[in-house]
Amino acid sequence: MNIRFLEGQAGDPLQERRNALAKTAAILAADAIAPFEPAASVSYRSGGRTLVVGSSLQALAWAEHLASSLPVTLLLLDNVDVGERLYPVFVARAVAVAGWLGAFEARWQAPGQPAQQGKFDLVFDLSPSPLISTHQHPHGYYAPGPDEGARRAAAAEMMEMTGDFDKPKYFAYKERLCAHSRNGLTGCNACIEICSAKAIVGDGDRVKVNPYLCAGCGACGTVCPTGAMSYNYPSPAHTGSRIKAALRAYAEAGGQDPVLLFHSDGGAPLLEAAIDAVPGRVIPMALHHTASTGIDLWLTSLSYGAAGITVLMTEAEAPQYAAALDTQMRVAQAVLDGLGYAGPHFQLLRVAGPQELTLALQHAPRGETPAQAATFNLAQDKRNTLDYALDHLFRHARQQPDAVPLPAGAPFGAIAVDKQACSLCMACVGACPSSAVMDTPNAPQLRFVEQNCVQCGLCANTCPENAITLVPRMAFGETRKQTVLLNESQPFHCIRCSKPFGTLHMIENMLSKLSQHGAFAGNLDRLKMCGDCRVIDMMQPEGELSVPLRRPR
Template identity: 85%
Template sequence: MNIRFLEGQAGDPLQERRNALAKTAAILAADAIAPAEPGASVSYRSGGRTLVVGSSAQALPWADHLASALPVTLLLLDNVDVGERPYPVFVARAVAVAGWLGSFEARWQAPGQPAGQGKFDLVLDLCPSPLIASHQPPHGYYAPGFEDAARRAAAAELMEMVGDFDKPKYFAYKERLCAHSRNGLAGCTACIEICSAKAISSAGDRIKVNPYLCAGCGACTTVCPSGALGYAYPSAEHTGSRIKAALRAYREAGGEDPVLLLHSEGGAPLIEAVGMDAATGVPGRVIPMALHHTASTGIDVWLSALAYGAAGITVLMTEAEAPQYAAALDTQMRIAETVLEGLGYTGPHFQLLRVSGPQELAVALQHAPRGEAPGEMATFNLAAEKRNTLDYALDHLFRHAPQPAQEVPLPKGSPFGAIAVNKQTCSLCMACVGACPSSAIMDTPNMPQLRFVEQNCVQCGLCANTCPENAITLVPRMAFGDTRKQTVVLNESQPFHCIRCNKAFGTVHMIENMLGRLSGHSAFAGNLDRLRMCGDCRVIDMMQPEGEFSVPLRRPS
């Protein structure tokens, strides 16, 4: 039971006033941080070529309306005579549309007619079901549904969508860190699964992100275990500087138990409505902080905020956001809470809200988390590299932990942990070394030795999937202190030397395994010594007359 939380519910009017004043100071401090500057941008060009799709009753009036300002093509889903029109009209039974602002492609078919196709800049979709089913539709595509007001708003926007347009390139991708795949074996697919714009796809051992479809939610960067995908605009460093400034100002103004209320644009009206209600209002210790999107922050940012002194993190989501975002954030909150519990910090520290009205939000904020935070505020700044930020936060939380633990077990699927190697079956072939995307597994140039650094492991499973001996098992956990950063030896063996030329070419254990498996093979029957030779000497031996050796054989010791 969280005694601090129950005590806080009783309330201290004087402290509540201090908290309210401290919140004002926090908001001013965060707003004083200069706005993030966009770096690279993505450009669109639209000439206004508009495709309108739907039945005659639904689509014809809007095609006529748009045709007064835009070059329109109408695709009718029913074969109705619409008379002469100043724009092309086609009848279609099956329609497919793909693309983005300025670059849509449509294909359609009708009974007894050749297939049709066309390129368009804009699409007004008035079909019963959207032709593009992604939760976050591409720019230039409008599927307003059946409400007249929504259709009017869509038509008004379409008429303005002519010209050149830019948006920030929200992500940065570092291929060398990507844990998606190796040698055709699957690893991490978290970014592909969570993208609501369907902008991410597999491209062999790497992923491909379509910047024209990317909506900038940042969910892919939140679930990426290695940091291969980073949120470029606004950057993690910029968000971190706002959080750090707000929490420092709150603390200096005498506030207690601050909670960051992270929200995106859709949550602002709900928070404003709660704040205008004198009976409830937003509690003084709850500090609203606007983000470009709530899915853009995860465990690295949250743990950093706790290291800065936050008593909790509340993330506000609305019904407009994709359901997979909430599932991902909930998973990350459970991992983060498990880590904090393992270090002895009294919780809860996290609250994920998905509300539909101000009253529901007001009640939830009265129960905002009041978890235990470190007694000393951290001084580090969020780094560009996600894993570096995590290291800073974890080190601070560990140093000030009420009950420091060397390791905390985590749920299956967590992106942190170690690996266990079965030394009886591991042949030290080093296939896992080549598969590891994060340099967590390493070999040793001078001897057969498998080494591991837990700090680098992202639990992608590529090592286990690659291992021909099935000798590797993932161990999800969070290690602390020097244990996390040390290089440890997981397996080692003596090198085996060729019995012909004395060159080291494998390990004793590997050769023993080969002898056991291939002793009955026809290619080696009666010639087992060839398994004890390096590749070059084996070929030479096979080409020589039986029984003739140019170099004396050396029996293994």
């Protein structure tokens, strides 16, 4: 039970006033950080070619309205004679649309007619069900639904959507860190599965992001276990500098138990409506999108002195975002619980109105924090930031266990190797994307660095002996960074040329499994030869032996 939380509910009017003043200082300090300027952008070009899709009752009037300013093509979903028009009109039974602003492609089929297609810059979709079903629609695609006000707003915006447009390139991608796939086996699909714009697809061992479809939510960077995908609007370092400045100013002004309230533009109206009832210790921290915040940012904030993290989401945001943040909060809380920090420290809110928000913030988390605030800066690399935060939290923790168990699926942990089953074939080494599993050039040894492991499962999926099991946990101190020996064996030398070509365990397994195989029955010594000597022996006339056999060492 968190005694500090219960005590805080009684309230201290004097401290509440201090907290309110400290919050003002924190907001001013965060706002004093220079604005973030994105280094790269994505460009669109639109000539205004507009496709309107819907029944005659729904779409005809809007096609007429838009045609006064834009070149329009109308696809009618019912076979109604609309007479002569100044723009093309087609009857369509099956319509498919894909693309983005300035680059939409549409295909449709009319009864008894060959399939037709066209290219458009804008789409006004009044179909019963949206033709593009992604939660986050691409730029230039408008599906306002039946509400007349929403339709008028969409039409007005479309009339302004001609010319050249830019948006930030919201993400950065480092291919070498990606754990998506190896050798045809899938490891991590986290970014693909969470993207509400369907902007990310598999591309061999890596992934590919369509920057024109990317909506800038940042969820891909939040769930990426390696840091291969990172959010860049703003950069992690910029967000970290704002948080650090805010919490430092809050503490210097005499505030206690600060809570960072992360919110995006969608949550701003709710917060504004409830602002007078928000506790003084709750510090609003605006983000482009709340899906871009995750465990690395939260644990760093706690290291800086935050007593809690609250993330405010709205119904407008994709449900998979809330699920991902909830999962990361459970992992982060498990780490803090294992270190003895009294909690809870995290709160995920999906509220519909100001009163609901006010009530929820009265119960904002008031978790225990390190006795000393951290001084490190947020790194651009996600795993480095986590290392800094974990080291600080561990150093000041009441409890200092070697490791804390984590829920299944957590992106941190170790692997367990069944030494009896493992043949040291090193397939896992070739599959590991993060250099967590390693061999050694001078001896048949399997080594492991837990700090590098992202629990992608590629090693376990690749192992032909099913000898590897994932162990989700968070290790601390030097244990996490040390190279440990998981398995080793004696090298096996070819019985002809004495060249080492495998391990004793591997040869024993081969002899056991292939002794009855037709290719080796009566010739088991061939399994004890290297590849070159095996070929020579197979080509040698029966009964003739040109190279003496040697005993294996």
